[in-house]
Amino acid sequence: MIVKAVRVQNFRCVKDETLFCKNLTVLVGANGSGKSTFLHALRMFYEPNAEYTEEDFYARDTSKSILITVTFTNLTEDEKRIFKSYVENEELTVEKEFTWPPTRGSQKYYGTSLVNPDFQAFRMAKGENLRKEYSKLRSMSKYSSLPPYTNKEEAEKALKNWEQQHPGECTRQRDGGQFFGFKEVGEARLERFTRFILVPAVRDASQDAYEKRGSVITEIMDLVVRKTLAQRKELIEFQEEVNKRHREIFDPSKIPELQGLEKTLTELLKLYAPDTSVKLNWRKDIEIDIPMPEANVNLVEDDYPSSVSHAGHGTQRSFILAMLQYLAFAEKSAGQETGSTPETTPTELPNLILGIEEPELYQHPDRQRYLARALSRLAQQGIPGVAKQIQFIYSTHSPLFVSLEHFDEIRVFRKVKENESLPKQTKIYYTTLDKVAEMLEKIDNKPRGSYSGETLRPRLRALMSPWVNEGFFAKFVVLVEGIKDRAAILGAAQAMGYDLESKGVTVIPCKSKTCLDRAIVIFSSLNIPVYAIWDSDYPEKNEKEVNHRLLRIFGQPEEDWPEKVCENFACFKQNLMKTLNAELGTTLNETLQEYCQIHGIDKTEYAIEDPAAFKYVFEVARKKNKSSPTLEKVIEKIIGNVS
Numbered sequence: 001m002i003v004k005a006v007r008v009q010n011f012r013c014v015k016d017e018t019l020f021c022k023n024l025t026v027l028v029g030a031n032g033s034g035k036s037t038f039l040h041a042l043r044m045f046y047e048p049n050a051e052y053t054e055e056d057f058y059a060r061d062t063s064k065s066i067l068i069t070v071t072f073t074n075l076t077e078d079e080k081r082i083f084k085s086y087v088e089n090e091e092l093t094v095e096k097e098f099t100w101p102p103t104r105g106s107q108k109y110y111g112t113s114l115v116n117p118d119f120q121a122f123r124m125a126k127g128e129n130l131r132k133e134y135s136k137l138r139s140m141s142k143y144s145s146l147p148p149y150t151n152k153e154e155a156e157k158a159l160k161n162w163e164q165q166h167p168g169e170c171t172r173q174r175d176g177g178q179f180f181g182f183k184e185v186g187e188a189r190l191e192r193f194t195r196f197i198l199v200p201a202v203r204d205a206s207q208d209a210y211e212k213r214g215s216v217i218t219e220i221m222d223l224v225v226r227k228t229l230a231q232r233k234e235l236i237e238f239q240e241e242v243n244k245r246h247r248e249i250f251d252p253s254k255i256p257e258l259q260g261l262e263k264t265l266t267e268l269l270k271l272y273a274p275d276t277s278v279k280l281n282w283r284k285d286i287e288i289d290i291p292m293p294e295a296n297v298n299l300v301e302d303d304y305p306s307s308v309s310h311a312g313h314g315t316q317r318s319f320i321l322a323m324l325q326y327l328a329f330a331e332k333s334a335g336q337e338t339g340s341t342p343e344t345t346p347t348e349l350p351n352l353i354l355g356i357e358e359p360e361l362y363q364h365p366d367r368q369r370y371l372a373r374a375l376s377r378l379a380q381q382g383i384p385g386v387a388k389q390i391q392f393i394y395s396t397h398s399p400l401f402v403s404l405e406h407f408d409e410i411r412v413f414r415k416v417k418e419n420e421s422l423p424k425q426t427k428i429y430y431t432t433l434d435k436v437a438e439m440l441e442k443i444d445n446k447p448r449g450s451y452s453g454e455t456l457r458p459r460l461r462a463l464m465s466p467w468v469n470e471g472f473f474a475k476f477v478v479l480v481e482g483i484k485d486r487a488a489i490l491g492a493a494q495a496m497g498y499d500l501e502s503k504g505v506t507v508i509p510c511k512s513k514t515c516l517d518r519a520i521v522i523f524s525s526l527n528i529p530v531y532a533i534w535d536s537d538y539p540e541k542n543e544k545e546v547n548h549r550l551l552r553i554f555g556q557p558e559e560d561w562p563e564k565v566c567e568n569f570a571c572f573k574q575n576l577m578k579t580l581n582a583e584l585g586t587t588l589n590e591t592l593q594e595y596c597q598i599h600g601i602d603k604t605e606y607a608i609e610d611p612a613a614f615k616y617v618f619e620v621a622r623k624k625n626k627s628s629p630t631l632e633k634v635i636e637k638i639i640g641n642v643s
Contacts, residue, residue, distance in 0.1 A: 004073040024379040029413030034426030035395035062100035086111040111179035114170035201357040313362035360398035399469035431525035475504030491614025535575035
């Protein structure tokens with residue numbers, strides 16, 4: 001089973017929101033937008049006795065319970081059988097409730113199961129009324145096949161069997177908090193099938209690697225190494241030999257000092273109690289335990305071993321990830337050997353869900369790229385011998401951990417104000433390949449079914465770049481055709497006194513005008529506002545259809561070579577550079593050449609990819625009382641959208 005959805009209610013900054021998950025799910029958004037809140041909600045769901053305080057309740061309102069509801073999908077046949085009464089449409093939904101104050105019983109797991117409403121009176125009854133209510137049911141012809149009443153447990157078992165055999169006469173209801181959660185006895189416990197590991201942004205790897213009570217390496221050594229050693233024949237024989245020699249050496253008959261002390265104490269005792277005596281002997285229940293070896297963990301980098309605390313922070317973080325993964329597997333294996341799971345194959349591997357806060361921390365850029373690819377690969381393949389399936393849910397602030405090609409894995413977090421008397425709350429935005437394909441289909445006036453998610457994904461590779469990936473982290477995105485356009489926009493804005501990046505605006509070159517449509521639709525679908533800028537390329541005839549298409553996206557009437565500056569897009573009849581030439585005159589080329597001489601740049605074509613060059617151009621032009629009204633109007637429209 002894997003997690004399909006996590007619904008969180010009244011927890012920290014989340015009033016009521018649902019995170020829909022895939023094999024790999026990427027959480028992006030500003031600091032404090034609620035990404036870690038969902039990761040910690042999952043942690044609390046999986047911890048039977050999670051700690052929580054008043055601060056964990058939304059708006060500190062402890063009158064409303066914290067509810068964390070997890071829906072599992074991709075159930076195996078074993079899981080479907082064991083949780084049969086709780087499974088609906090091939091999915092299992094479990095809710096955990098936290099009430100205030102934290103006490104024994106303040107955390108409960110609930111399932112929704114098919115229940116016969118006629119049985120409710122019996123289930124609400126207590127004491128002698130149990131037999132009466134059960135007898136009433138048996139007196140009805142519909143339930144005459146129920147066995148006679150013996151006790152509450154047997155009666156409940158009979159009613160459940162009836163419900164399983166007659167699902168059509170039942171309704172789905174939340175149970176009374178009796179759903180098997182974690183650390184339960186028996187086969188119907190979730191931890192047999194799903195495990196969650198949280199790798200927080202800050203964790204001391206050296207503490208995990210140091211052998212002490214509660215450390216990760218100690219738990220692994222106990223479960224995997226020391227447990228195996230303790231069962232070895234030679235160690236058992238050695239233990240017996242040591243204890244035998246110990247008993248021989250300390251045999252009371254061979255220690256006269258013990259007999260002398262016994263005699264002396266007896267004589268002294270008789271002074272106070274004449275009919276008593278003292279008998280001294282060794283305790284026979286004392287055994288010598290052979291101390292097990294302790295692990296000394298070193299990490300080897302460039303063929304040089306060093307203690308974990310002296311390794312690089314990036315290596316330490318990778319070590320934490322590896323140890324936690326293996327610990328989950330080791331605990332699962334140990335549980336199968338000692339638990340009562342006769343109907344499950346002992347070698348069955350767990351499904352792991354790894355929540356990682358900022359996997360990019362302390363990682364070099366090339367290591368970030370490798371790690372991002374590794375997580376994607378593992379989410380598809382699992383880890384042989386450790387996990388049948390691994391699901392990753394991670395938060396990130398790095399464009400190297402997101403990809404336009406896999407935008408359907410991205411979840412954008414925002415804080416919104418929905419009630420003036422309450423704090424802002426988290427909202428999550430996402431989209432799918434099929435939804436974007438359907439929107440493009442409508443833009444192109446194609447029959448329904450012409451495009452699909454499968455045909456869309458390959459068409460996204462043309463847009464892929466680190467600049468495009470940065471758009472997923474922006475408050476506002478400006479989409480342009482090329483690098484020169486980007487430089488002109490940023491340079492003009494700086495000359496006008498605007499720092500677009502400080503306002504959360506990212507200017508993204510999309511390589512060509514034909515790529516703008518997909519970028520516009522994808523970012524807009526993720527609730528990331530877009531401003532698009534393109535060249536109409538007059539009088540090129542083959543550009544007319546592309547212009548028509550882009551205008552349709554913004555709900556505008558078709559024009560062959562549009563030239564306008566609007567609230568959410570701008571286009572130039574020919575192109576931006578020709579517009580600047582027309583408005584600035586010779587100042588443009590003269591100032592660019594001057595900039596190149598000052599900075600030792602060979603050609604002006606290199607300079608026009610640099611925002612600083614355009615900033616210089618516009619500052620010099622202003623001194624000559626010249627400007628580009630068109631580009632300045634574009635900048636003002638962008639600023640107006642983010643102010």
